[in-house]
Structures are given as C-alpha cells and as structure tokens.
Amino acid sequence: MSLYCATGSVDAAINPEQLQAALFESLEQLGPRRRVVTVPPDYTRVHSQAGQITCLIHQFYGSHLVDVLPALGTHFPMENWQVEKMFPTLPKSLIRTHRWRDDVVTIGEVPAEFVSEVTEGIYRKSWPVQINRLLWEGKHDLILSVGQVVPHEVIGMANFNKNLFIGTGGVAGINESHFIGAAYGLERMMGRTETPLRKILNYAEQHFCKHLPILYVLTVVSPDNEGSPILRGLFIGDDQDCFKRACALSVKVNFKRLEREIHKAVVYLDPEEFQSTWLGNKAIYRSRMALADGAQLIILAPGVKTFGEDPEIDLLIRKYGYRPTPDILRAVENSADLQANLAAAAHLIHGSPENRFEVIYCCERLTKEEIESVGYQHGNLQEMLKRYDPTHLTDGWNLMDDNEEIFFIRNPALGLWACDSKL
Numbered sequence: 001m002s003l004y005c006a007t008g009s010v011d012a013a014i015n016p017e018q019l020q021a022a023l024f025e026s027l028e029q030l031g032p033r034r035r036v037v038t039v040p041p042d043y044t045r046v047h048s049q050a051g052q053i054t055c056l057i058h059q060f061y062g063s064h065l066v067d068v069l070p071a072l073g074t075h076f077p078m079e080n081w082q083v084e085k086m087f088p089t090l091p092k093s094l095i096r097t098h099r100w101r102d103d104v105v106t107i108g109e110v111p112a113e114f115v116s117e118v119t120e121g122i123y124r125k126s127w128p129v130q131i132n133r134l135l136w137e138g139k140h141d142l143i144l145s146v147g148q149v150v151p152h153e154v155i156g157m158a159n160f161n162k163n164l165f166i167g168t169g170g171v172a173g174i175n176e177s178h179f180i181g182a183a184y185g186l187e188r189m190m191g192r193t194e195t196p197l198r199k200i201l202n203y204a205e206q207h208f209c210k211h212l213p214i215l216y217v218l219t220v221v222s223p224d225n226e227g228s229p230i231l232r233g234l235f236i237g238d239d240q241d242c243f244k245r246a247c248a249l250s251v252k253v254n255f256k257r258l259e260r261e262i263h264k265a266v267v268y269l270d271p272e273e274f275q276s277t278w279l280g281n282k283a284i285y286r287s288r289m290a291l292a293d294g295a296q297l298i299i300l301a302p303g304v305k306t307f308g309e310d311p312e313i314d315l316l317i318r319k320y321g322y323r324p325t326p327d328i329l330r331a332v333e334n335s336a337d338l339q340a341n342l343a344a345a346a347h348l349i350h351g352s353p354e355n356r357f358e359v360i361y362c363c364e365r366l367t368k369e370e371i372e373s374v375g376y377q378h379g380n381l382q383e384m385l386k387r388y389d390p391t392h393l394t395d396g397w398n399l400m401d402d403n404e405e406i407f408f409i410r411n412p413a414l415g416l417w418a419c420d421s422k423l
Contacts, residue, residue, distance in 0.1 A: 013230050067138065098167075104173075140213065151255060154166075157192065190286075233246060259420060263405075276304060284359060358377060388406065
C-alpha cells in the first residue's frame with residue numbers, strides 16, 4: 001500500500017504546472033507501464049480537473065495509454081463537444097463508452113450478513129460486485145481511477161472505489177447501491193467518510209480486486225470568490241489512506257455550515273453541466289440540510305430538458321414523481337418496475353422535498369405540466385433570471401433591492417450546505 005502524493009490545504013491553489021509536476025513524479029515512482037487504462041468521470045464532473053489530468057496521463061504514457069473509460073454510471077454517453085472540451089489533447093480514438101446494461105461482469109458478492117451488519121439491518125441481501133468488462137479482462141498493467149472527492153448523496157463522499165464499482169458498474173450493483181444509500185438516509189451520510197455503502201465497496205475491493213493494478217488520483221476542488229473552481233488538493237495512492245486524506249480536506253472546503261436556516265434559496269444550474277433533473281437535483285439534496293421548514297428553493301435550470309439520464313429511468317420518474325419517502329417505499333413494495341430499477345426509486349427519494357419545503361423548477365425545455373406532474377412547482381425562467389441574475393449575485397447571503405434575503409448557490413456540485421441545528 002502506497003501514498004505517492006498528498007498535497008493541498010484550504011487556501012491552496014494548485015496551478016497546472018504544480019499539478020503536472022506532482023502527477024508525473026508519482027507516476028515515475030511506479031516504474032514503466034506498457035498497457036494503461038484511465039477511468040475519469042464524465043462531463044457532469046467537468047470541474048473535477050480530471051479532464052486535465054487525463055490529458056497529462058496521455059502526455060506521460062503516450063502510446064502506452066490504450067483505453068480511456070469515462071465512469072458514466074447511468075448517465076448519457078459523452079457527446080463529441082463534451083469530449084473535446086474536457087479532454088482537448090486526448091486522441092478521441094481512446095475513448096470507450098461504458099454501457100451499464102451490457103458491458104459488465106459480476107466478479108463476486110458481498111455477503112448478506114456483512115451488508116446487514118453495516119446497514120444496521122436496513123438492507124439484508126448480498127450485494128453484487130460488478131465492474132466494466134474492459135477493466136476486468138483488459139490485461140492492463142495500470143488502472144488509473146481519476147476523480148473528485150466531494151460530499152455525495154449516495155455514499156457520503158464521492159469517488160475512490162465508487163468510481164469503479166458504480167461508475168463502471170452494472171444494473172444490479174448500481175440499483176442496489178443507490179437504494180441502500182437512500183434507505184439508510186441522506187442526512188446520515190452526506191459529508192461522511194465512513195458510511196454503510198463505503199464499507200460495502202471497501203469489502204468488494206479488498207476481497208475481489210487485490211490483483212488489479214489500481215491507482216487512485218483524487219482531487220479536491222472548491223470555488224474561489226468569483227465561483228470559479230480551484231484545485232485545492234491532490235492525493236495519489238492505492239489505499240484508503242489516500243481517500244481519507246482527500247475526504248478530510250474536502251470536508252473543510254466543500255462543507256458549508258451555516259449558523260441559521262435558509263428561508264429562500266436560489267440555485268443556478270449551468271446549462272452545459274446540468275441537462276436533467278437526475279443531475280440537477282443536486283440543488284435539492286446538497287442544500288436540504290440548510291433549508292428551514294416551509295422554505296422556498298428556486299432552481300434556475302436553463303439547460304434541463306429531461307428527468308432521467310436513462311430512458312427507462314426517465315419514464316419511471318414521470319410515472320411516480322418525487323414523492324415523500326414513505327410513498328416511494330410503498331411503491332417499491334407494490335411495483336415490479338421500481339423493484340427492477342432501485343436506482344430510480346433512490347433518486348426519487350433524493351429529490352423529494354418530503355412536504356417540508358417548496359421546490360420551484362424554472363426551466364423552458366420541460367413544460368409546466370411535466371414539472372408539476374412529478375411534484376414540483378414550475379417557475380418562469382426568464383422572469384426568475386431577471387430577478388435573480390446569477391451574474392450579479394454572490395455565493396451565500398444576498399439582500400435584494402426590496403430587502404428580500406436569499407441564499408445563492410452558483411454550483412451545487414461543488415459543495416454541501418447545512419445548518420448547525422440540522423446536523
């Protein structure tokens with residue numbers, strides 16, 4: 001077990017030259033490699049710096065980098081413009097598309113007894129360990145898993161082995177992992193390193209993947225005063241210590257603790273990054289622990305055009321809606337389609353305001369009827385953009401001209417917000 005790089009702090013700003021030097025120095029310590037695969041996130045994590053890192057990996061290994069497999073999970077395949085923007089110097093012939101319904105192999109099972117123990121009896125089935133066939137059978141002598149550590153709704157803190165088992169996982173593994181997280185409870189996990197699902201993934205890696213040459217390249221990113229993402233930390237290693245160090249820094253820079261509750265929040269969803277409520281609902285679950293009962297959450301979503309990233313899941317969201325958790329759990333018990341798509345059920349729970357606060361989705365590519373059919377209110381995007389202009393608002397508390405106080409979040413993917421009274 002090795003830790004090759006652990007650098008960063010709350011105030012650090014790692015520039016491209018420093019990033020390249022730290023990455024190359026770490027890779028040099030590994031010795032020569034002849035067949036390398038890199039697993040970065042897709043464009044939904046464009047701020048992770050993983051695109052730049054993947055290009056640097058290609059610069060370092062040249063023709064020995066033979067595959068780049070974005071960890072799509074259930075997301076749409078990357079479009080050409082996204083590939084060009086995220087991986088500008090990478091030969092596009094190296095990009096492979098992960099198909100979560102077809103391209104996976106089941107390599108083992110985490111025992112039901114272990115799953116039941118770590119979930120406090122909430123989930124009592126064994127968990128199937130699935131991974132993209134290319135990683136399992138590709139005969140690579142180095143698997144570079146690249147991505148950002150940040151508070152996450154399914155597992156507590158994103159990345160590490162989640163990038164492999166969920167990002168390149170299959171139907172059963174993704175469905176059940178998401179449902180485990182939702183059933184255990186968002187508020188019990190977000191921002192925490194040790195969670196039930198993380199323990200399950202750690203078990204899977206330790207028992208079934210020890211022979212795989214996996215190296216993690218983990219970033220910690222937070223916005224500067226203007227909202228631009230800044231690389232605060234870089235951690236490179238092959239064990240949990242690497243991940244835990246990244247988590248410790250992420251909690252400091254990405255977890256925003258507020259002394260008082262928010263009664264009106266405005267969240268902006270960049271149209272290039274957020275084109276579905278599947279992704280855009282970060283606006284809900286990343287802010288919910290800061291929202292007062294009866295609060296109003298206004299989501300400015302100019303790019304949102306669909307509910308799910310997957311056509312089948314999109315249909316399920318439309319059918320069942322973002323209802324309170326007890327309603328969704330009853331639907332799971334009684335509906336075969338949700339039982340077969342537990343990730344969708346988990347997502348419905350993640351996106352539910354639980355009848356505790358109002359969600360006003362302001363978009364033009366989904367109709368008022370569509371938005372209201374899933375349990376949200378619809379807002380006029382142009383009117384809301386005029387009143388709450390993202391170019392004139394600052395992250396955090398803002399006092400409008402008529403003395404209305406709002407809390408503005410420029411990018412919900414870069415943090416977690418919570419009021420001390422709700423922790």
